[in-house]
Amino acid sequence: MPDNIQLLPDHIANQIAAGEVIQRPASAVKELLENAVDAGATEIRLIVNDAGKALIQVIDNGKGMNETDARLCFERHATSKIRQIEDLFHINTMGFRGEALASVAAVSQVELRTRRHSDELGTYIEIENSAVVRQEPCAAAPGTSISMKNLFFNVPARRNFLKSNAAEMRHVIDEFIRVAMAFPQLFFSLTHNGQQVFHLDRGSLKQRLVQLLGSHYNSRLVSVQEQTDYLNIQGFVGKPESAKKTRGDQYFFVNNRFIRSAYLNHAVMQAYQDLIPGDSFPAYVLFIDLNPEQIDVNVHPTKQEIKFEDEKIVYAFVQAAVKHALAQFSITPTLEFDIDEGIQKLDAVSKPFTQEQQSAASSSGLYQAFTRQHQAHFIEKSKPDPAGNKTDSPSGALKSWETFIEASSSGGKNEGSFEYEQASSFDWEPPKKKWQLPEVCDFLQIQLQYIIAPVQQGYILIQQQLAHERVLYERYAAALVGKPMATQRSLFPVTIDLSPADAAMLLEMLSDMALLGYHIEPFGQNSFVIQGTPADILQGNERAAIEQLLDQYKHFSSDVKFSKREKLIRSLASQHAIRTGTQLTQAEMRQLARDLLSCAQPNVTATGKPTFIEFNRDYLNRLFEK
Template structure:
């Protein structure tokens, strides 16, 4: 029998190895930008064409390379930074200049131009399939230019697995952002298909953060600066009011290298305990400097996953630094997060009290009754507020009866007209239909559904809201406990799914169009989904300045809140994009269904509760949300009877 084990050809081995380092154009962007920084560059340019599929070029003004080094840099295992095993555990640079270049040269056509300051002429090298096809002297400024063209041209199967241009471009922007944020002392520019995406001047860390993440952070950052014997922690964290419902802008840098660490993220989140809601996430950009021997960066080929020699110490120092920063700026809990978030935005919550407001309060009968001696028991009724539970509704009915009795017995009394007015106010306050609700955009179909379609719900029985979160509904053999947010999310999901494939959602035109300026990453994302958003009721158009004009929104988006709705939608969609099992359109529908559904903690009228329950049981899949959470739980009469013996 002949021998069957053989060595792989060099070009095939290089392509297999390249798969660990160069997974997409963004991977090459990361490696080339890091190499430019390691070369001592003070100015770095990134040029992209066709989302990196046609071209990724990085131009720097670093120290450049000699002709010999330029050729050696593309050999496997070639590096200028490792000479002994000790060097491997004492790395202070970003890349290993050569490791990535060999991988890039294995899957793309590469052109390198470089010159050192002491050389009169530079060197040009062209490589294809890991082989140098051309090398010659060339005029070139001091520094290096590397152009990666036609990525995966020789591995078409891998090229077919690349995502859409907008997705690949967002990945490139993410890598660019991470490197640029780590080195604010370096000027970075980025162009895509001839359009400038970034121009980042040298500056402070805070200036770079605001340049990359947006002006909304300018007055929302708290400085962190803790110097210990083990590590130095500096950077910025967002004030509690910048916390988001999805993982927002969170960046860790260890010795200027971007890392991902669920362990350290937990330390930061814990430091915000009682300052933000339990289901919210803080924003932060933190730079950690420590002895390279205390950290292992070779856990993963991308070097984004690291290990500390003592993770408990790192956790404790990070948490302490965040708590110290928050305490230094006297940031303490000021909001009750069990309240509806809409309440926290009311003028009474966040606007200062004026002299006129104080005078108005002090002149009221209620204030005088409590402030004057022996008057606390004298409280004259004002217009009653809407009932918030079943008990309050019963009390309102009793008040209604008393007023009616008084009117019947006092027909000729001048006060009767006042009582009739009070009765009218009472009715209007309880059955108020004038306010704008989340149900205005509903396609109301108040047709009776079959008993089977309603899953046993008895439509002519009263509904009760518990804790402004749950709806109690009677059923044929017991009762149902319906979660108002989950139920409405299912309703919105099915309505949006129909709309995106059929008749578009109605758009309410804004009297005053709203202009919003987004970060480059969000700009790419919004431009990608504009056609689908139009079908779902949003009229948003780009303008010449790079901003977007919101001209119309679905009927259930509150007027004056359009910008926040769009920003929140993009934030949620960004962090939904990592789930590859859903299409782009499905992710958008699920994002909007969650965002536009009524929230827990919101009071619902009888009419609104009926609309939720009625439409839930008209859904094709009424028992769960799109994400699989239950919308209701059924309880049988037998269970109740057993509980009561």
């Protein structure tokens, strides 16, 4: 009987190992940038073509390598950072496993040029499928230039799993941002298809954050700085008013290494408790420096998950540091003791408190209630008014139900109220359903968020925002399958500047957004011109609408089961829906109810929330025992 267990050939073993380290172009970008940082470089340039599928090149001015090291660095588990097992618990470098370059060489065509500052000639090495094809001396600048071409050329199945160039480029930008953010004292640049995306000069941490995340963060950041015997915490957190619906701009670094930690994120969220809504997330960039012996970074192939020796201590320090920063910069609510000048001129302040006034005040029931021991609950009843009017409640505090109904159903509109689109874009015949509106009926809006609509067998209570979300969702879904929406051209086109990550995201969505009524064109680096918007977007609000759309798109991007188009139409429906607190006229309420009941699935939103609750006649009769 032949043996069943055999040793894998080296090239197959390398490709299997590469599957853990190099999952997409962004994975290789991370490994190569970290190697450049470990090499002591002060200038690091990243060049990519076709989102890294065709080329990923990192050029640095670090210490370089000699001929032997240049050849040996592509071997598996070859590293200059580990000598003995104890070194694993004293790691101060970004990489240490010796797997990155071996994995890169296993799935791409690699060219390496490197020279030490003390050498006259450098070394050129060409590798394909883990085998050295060419090695020779060459002229080279001090430092290292490594290029990986045609990623996954020898593993076509892996290449087929890659996303579009726009999607892969967003991942490349994310990895670039994480490395560049951790080292503001170094120069970084990113060039994609010959166009420079980032040019980051050396500077302070705040300058680097503004360069990476956008200039709007310049006035939204609060400094965090805590020095303790156990660890040091520094960085910035966003002001509560800048909180978003997504977790996009949240970064944790431990000893300059980007990590993911739901546990520490919870500590930051606790520090913001009662300062932001429960469904919002603050921005933060926090650097935690502590003894490498207190952490274990060797728990995940990407090194983005680490273990702390005592997580509870780190949790407490992070929460306290963020709370202290918010309080120190007067972000948390405080009492204001400045007295208005007008108050100083009142008689009660400017005139003396006479003996007669003191006696009258001390004999009052209110004074007695506050000065008696164990009588804090005692309040003297007010005397009835001789005219027969009750004085124990403020005037106008109680309103009759008829007055409330009259106020709720008034047709007046407040300033800036929503103009509901009168013409429905549904051109098919509404299906017959059990919820049928009478030909002539009145609608009632309650608390500026609920609509009572009569139906044949009772009435339905509609939540106006969720109902409009359902209507818009089906309208946008129809637009993407052959019924494009009309575009309202802007008289004065608006230019919008975005961060590189958001620009890459918007570029990916332009074709689908054109079907939904948006006419947006690229306009230089990370800039776009909004030439037209759907008819229901108020003129002058185009820039805010695009920014909110991108924020909402990121919110749905966390769910991998959604397609790109599904995320887009859900984002637009959520953004454009009328908000709670908007007053609607009878015509607007009638149109909204008709559009809702004409939907293919009117009773729930795309996210599963109910749009209305039905109160039929039988149920009402049971309530009143009829």
